[in-house]
Amino acid sequence: MSDASQPSRNQNIKILTVRSLLYGIFQRIFMVIRQPFILSLNPSVAVMGFLEGLGGFQGLIPAFFQPFFGWISDRMQRKPFIVLGSILMELSLILFFVSGLTSNFFLIVPAVILTATSLLSIPIIDSLIAESVEKSQRSVAYNKILLATMAPGIFSPFIGGILADRFGFISVLAIGIVIQFIIIFLLVSFLNEGPFEKGAVNFSELRLFILRNFSPSRHLRNLYWMNAIDAISVGLGPLILYGLLRLQFNYSNSQLGILATVNAVSMVLTQIVISRRISNYVTKKLLLLNSVGYLVYVLGIAVSNNFLIFLLLEILMGILIALWNPAHKTLLANSVNKSARAEAMGRVTLYRGIFGFPAAFIGGILYEHFGYSAPLWGCFIFGIALTYYIYFHIHIKDKRLIEK
Structure with a gap:
């Protein structure tokens, strides 16, 4: 990267940080109220799980x-x-807002589909971040962006929960519409292209692209299978957890907001502590530590009915996410060429979506037929499988994936 590109590179990180901060304000609220909002329109838990599996953040x-x-x-x-x-x-x-205004569940389906489609930009943003900094600064940049996304969670979920309890879900959705408009303005006006060589789109390569998705390079394959196992485990329970807590324990939106706030505070504080040293944590030991910590988290939410215990478990989950996300993204970015980076990052979502899609639906069915703890014990079993897979099949050297 040339020195001439430095101002635009710095501006990209600044704009993406502001975008992440604004997005985080609403995304953290939306994450809390989305499932209670959908359930307020009287679908079954299985239908809610199906919608999460179809168009959720790992749908x-x-x-x-x-x-x-x-x-x-x-x-x-x-x-x-x-x-x-x-x-x-x-x-x-806008569709969610109209659905709430008219109490029309059928508008939820296109709203969920549009939400899911909007997530097409995630690996592209991740790639632009990588291209806007030097290689040695990628972990720091990812951590900075993640910190900006999560920092609003210190206050926004609780405030959003109070607004939803007092003024209804549509008050929160209206705030989201305004925030998203500001984000669009910032991106259109100030975001620059990344410093990379652009090629031509040759759709005759599409067949090869499809084959690569289902037959990725050997050194990346195990990472994708690791994500597939994790997606099944997360989909069975944690992905629909706020809906389960609302139905099982009748928690208010404010209480769910408190849980999300505690999670965010834990995540932000962890990121502040490790922000300058995160690149040192791109190791197999970190992946194993996270998977064991996840087992503790799932076991806790499966057996507990105490709000204080749930708060402590959200502290643990915040720490795990803060360690996992930047390290995981850096590991993948370091293991591929920049010309294929966004494609490789998108493929992580492909594996998570394909295998996680039925999991949330199955989790809803397990809840309806066997009770609250059934889907969570399923999470625990797949969490054990994840730990086993990481130990025997994930190999890292010099912060890159390798074959053995």
Whole structure:
């Protein structure tokens, strides 16, 4: 990267940080109220799980969209697709708002689909971050962006929960519409393209692209299977946890907001502590530590009915996420060429979506037929499988994936 590109590179990180901060304000609220809002329109838990599996943040639709648009952006430009993702999210929020205003559940389905489609920009943003800093600074940059996304969680979920309890869900959705409009303005006006060589889109390569998705390079394959196992475990319970807590313990939106706030505070404090040393943690030991910590978390939410225990468990989960996300993204970014980086990051979502899609639906069915703890014990079993897989099949050297 040339020195001439330094101002635009610095501006990209600044704009993406501000975008993440604004997005985080609403995303953390939306994460808390989305499932209670959907349940307020009287679908079954299984239907809610199906919608989460179809269009949630690790759903089937983003699973297919992210690798494809990542592949295209590797050959064209990053900015148009990042802007497109924000526009689709705005349309989604408008549909959610109208659904709440009219108490019409059927508008939820296209709203969820639009939310899912908007997530096409995630691997593209991750790639633009990597291209806007030197290699040695990637972990720090990812951590900075994640910190900006999570920092609003210190206050926004609790405030959002209070607003939802006092003024209804649509008051929160209206705030989200305004925030998303500001994000679109910032991206259109100030975001620059990344400093990378653009190629031509040759759709005759599409068949090879599809084959690569289902037959990835050997040194990356185990990472994708690790994510697939994790997606099944997360989908069975944690993905629908706020809905389960609302139904099982009748927690208010404010209480769910407190849980999300504690999670965010834990995550932010952990990131502040490790922000300058995160690149040192790209190791197999970290992956194993996270998987064991996840087992403790799932076991706790499966056997507890105490709100204080749930608070302590959210502290643990915040620490685990803060360690996992930047290290995981850095490991993948270091293990591929920049010309295929967005495609590779999108492929993580593909594997998570394909295998996680039925998990949330199955988790809902298990809850309806066997009670609250049934889907969570399923999470625990797959968590054990994840720990086993990491120990025997994930190999890292010099912060890159290797074959053995």
